[in-house]
């Protein structure tokens with residue numbers, strides 16, 4: 001093949017070897033992926049500013065000058081400080097009763113620890129601002145946020161030689177962020193783990209690539225193989241952004257119960273709904289998602305109320321390590337996550353498979369070659 005298909009606008013912009021981005025909450029995965037020639041972003045929304053500063057230092061010691069990113073929830077997407085107790089009082093009686101019935105039907109014990117409120121529950125606007133200040137002070141090479149438009153931070157970030165990537169689920173959000181000047185757009189399809197939009201990866205990536213001009217587009221949602229990476233490049237993306245792929249890797253600190261669940265799961269074992277946080281989110285199926293999917297269940301509440309409702313369930317599931325209750329954010333590509341491989345191996349396998357796919361596609365006689 002004349003050109004290396006893995007040398008893209010994204011690899012050029014970041015100075016990395018392969019256009020593979022890992023989103024993870026585990027620093028060891030960041031270390032492994034970055035040192036294997038990919039790029040990695042550490043999700044730090046649930047960490048204090050001091051913890052974030054310590055993690056950045058740790059990563060720098062491991063990866064040297066190689067770039068990495070930090071992902072946070074933006075202040076505008078978080079509730080004000082001190083609001084949680086008040087918000088709790090506003091949860092309707094019907095919903096509290098339904099939660100109690102779920103507890104009784106499934107013999108769910110009280111959590112052992114106070115709930116680590118999900119996603120932004122442990123967070124508030126003041127904390128989100130302080131987290132952001134650390135990322136700016138530390139001049140982290142790339143800043144991203146899965147929730148909210150990062151346009152307001154562009155000037156501050158660019159003046160510190162930082163890049164800002166916007167993560168979107170709809171083309172009109174991409175258009176706005178491109179006009180504001182983000183450095184790359186992550187086009188995330190509904191196949192993705194976690195909070196995500198309703199549009200499929202195949203459609204959103206092609207639509208955003210068509211309007212992105214020179215700005216790199218990174219495809220997210222359901223990407224777990226080299227074949228997916230090859231397809232993403234064909235759709236006009238300059239790389240892939242992956243989350244589920246790393247949850248069961250050797251370095252991942254996910255609970256072994258979750259790892260085993262993921263290794264056995266396929267696309268149909270994930271569910272897209274609002275029962276966990278009040279916002280559309282894809283996770284593995286579990287008692288909680290099943291119960292809220294029943295026809296007689298109350299309508300889920302908006303965020304953050306639904307998140308406050310699910311917090312005890314999540315804490316109990318994890319504290320008591322109940323396999324039937326535990327779940328994780330998980331994308332529809334999970335069926336290809338079948339072995340607990342080291343992250344470096346995952347990168348190498350994905351690269352090899354992608355190149356094989358392009359060789360197949362460009363062979364003189366694709367039938368006999």
Ligand SMILES: Cc1cc2nc3c(=O)[nH]c(=O)nc-3n(C[C@H](O)[C@H](O)[C@H](O)COP(=O)(O)O)c2cc1C
Nearest residue numbers: 023043146192193194221222223242243244329331
């Ligand atoms: C366990 C888990 C937690 C996630 N948490 C966040 C988060 O806090 N912030 C964010 O921007 N994206 C988060 N995501 C979504 C990823 O950034 C990414 O868009 C998604 O995993 C891509 O889809 P895939 O899992 O099918 O590869 C999470 C994904 C997973 C698997």
